[in-house]
Amino acid sequence: MKVVVSGTGLYTPSESISNEELVKSFNSYVDSYNEQHKEKISQGEIEPLTHSSEEFIKKASGIENRFVVDKKGILDPNRMMPSIERRSNEDVSLQAEISAIACKEALENSNNSVKDIDAVICACANLQRAYPAVAIEIQSILGIEGYAYDMNVACSSATFAYQNAVNDIISGVAKKVLVVDPEICSAHLNFKDRDGHFIFGDVCTASVLERSEADSESENFEIIGTKLKTVFSNNIRNNFGFLNRSEDSDLFSDDKLFIQQGRRVFREVVPIVSSIIEEHLEEEGLSIDDLKRLWLHQANLGMNTLIAKRLLGREPTKLEMPIVLDKYANTSSAGSIIAFHKYRNDLKEGDIGVICSFGAGYSVGSVIVQKS
Numbered sequence: 001m002k003v004v005v006s007g008t009g010l011y012t013p014s015e016s017i018s019n020e021e022l023v024k025s026f027n028s029y030v031d032s033y034n035e036q037h038k039e040k041i042s043q044g045e046i047e048p049l050t051h052s053s054e055e056f057i058k059k060a061s062g063i064e065n066r067f068v069v070d071k072k073g074i075l076d077p078n079r080m081m082p083s084i085e086r087r088s089n090e091d092v093s094l095q096a097e098i099s100a101i102a103c104k105e106a107l108e109n110s111n112n113s114v115k116d117i118d119a120v121i122c123a124c125a126n127l128q129r130a131y132p133a134v135a136i137e138i139q140s141i142l143g144i145e146g147y148a149y150d151m152n153v154a155c156s157s158a159t160f161a162y163q164n165a166v167n168d169i170i171s172g173v174a175k176k177v178l179v180v181d182p183e184i185c186s187a188h189l190n191f192k193d194r195d196g197h198f199i200f201g202d203v204c205t206a207s208v209l210e211r212s213e214a215d216s217e218s219e220n221f222e223i224i225g226t227k228l229k230t231v232f233s234n235n236i237r238n239n240f241g242f243l244n245r246s247e248d249s250d251l252f253s254d255d256k257l258f259i260q261q262g263r264r265v266f267r268e269v270v271p272i273v274s275s276i277i278e279e280h281l282e283e284e285g286l287s288i289d290d291l292k293r294l295w296l297h298q299a300n301l302g303m304n305t306l307i308a309k310r311l312l313g314r315e316p317t318k319l320e321m322p323i324v325l326d327k328y329a330n331t332s333s334a335g336s337i338i339a340f341h342k343y344r345n346d347l348k349e350g351d352i353g354v355i356c357s358f359g360a361g362y363s364v365g366s367v368i369v370q371k372s
């Protein structure tokens with residue numbers, strides 16, 4: 001039996017922040033911190049903070065802009081985090097709300113109605129509550145029968161969920177599965193951290209995976225195979241969790257947000273990703289020359305270019321390796337799905353590409369697809 005991606009959907013928040021706006025707010029926070037602490041700084045008790053720069057951000061990451069659920073709170077130098085209205089238990093939660101928008105688009109693009117779907121997997125790096133599962137809330141507001149569950153493999157959540165969906169469809173427990181990735185990354189980003197305040201943005205992607213039908217009218221991408229790999233690393237870490245209170249740990253300390261050793265991540269993850277893609281192609285009887293497109297995780301332009309160069313033996317063209325992180329920044333597990341959503345219409349029947357995520361864990365997910 002063949003499984004296809006029959007449609008995808010994308011929710012992009014209406015608000016966005018340019019590097020210029022972000023750096024202006026960060027620098028004004030730095031100035032006021034240094035002013036407030038000028039005595040301790042002059043006595044050498046604490047180090048002054050240093051300005052950020054637009055040039056550095058663009059050069060080090062390729063990021064120029066990010067979409068966010070709340071711009072005002074992030075840019076307020078006295079707050080430096082999104083300001084999100086608290087909702088009652090009776091209201092639809094924020095992640096379920098943005099998921100429903102992306103799911104409706106994926107359903108429409110795949111020529112399906114909610115009645116056709118048997119399962120919802122909500123796969124993302126940060127879930128807004130422990131339970132009930134956000135996926136079950138999404139299932140309820142859309143009116144889907146069957147089952148739903150949440151899962152988190154950080155930046156690889158979406159590709160790992162694709163493998164679960166494929167397996168459920170092949171085993172016969174579901175015919176059509178919705179995978180949805182509501183990534184509100186701005187709420188786990190430390191906007192006071194010069195090394196990383198520019199990294200993330202918010203978005204939601206959704207995909208419908210289903211059994212291939214000969215008479216299908218939608219533009220399908222057959223999943224040739226999935227390959228997952230994990231290797232434990234502390235180089236990307238977030239200590240937020242349900243034991244924090246019992247450990248008498250400060251819920252607002254920096255380690256309850258995203259922390260990374262960016263250089264080490266860069267150095268260690270590039271070889272893992274390129275070898276996983278190579279191995280995966282070989283296992284499927286394919287070679288790198290068969291690949292028309294690399295829809296890679298969107299964290300760092302230099303990292304993606306290096307992965308593509310190791311695979312291709314040359315610089316990739318813009319179309320071979322589409323980049324969305326310039327506009328969206330790193331949107332965790334949604335990044336490679338945004339690239340797949342936006343850059344596939346030019347492909348012809350039979351063309352092959354790979355969707356590949358990588359990130360915390362470390363985790364790598366490779367999904368080889370062929371246009372049918």
Ligand code: COA
Nearest residue numbers: 052053056060061155194195262263265266299300359360
């Ligand atoms: N503005 C200006 N300068 C800055 C800065 C900022 N916002 N942040 C850091 N710098 C400076 C540093 O102080 C350092 O200066 P020095 O050389 O004088 O000491 C210099 O820039 C280099 O800093 P470094 O942190 O080594 O930058 P980098 O080139 O490694 O780029 C990342 C940082 C985070 C963009 C990069 O490491 C990266 O993207 N890594 C992979 C991350 C990743 O994929 N993570 C997965 C997340 S899911």
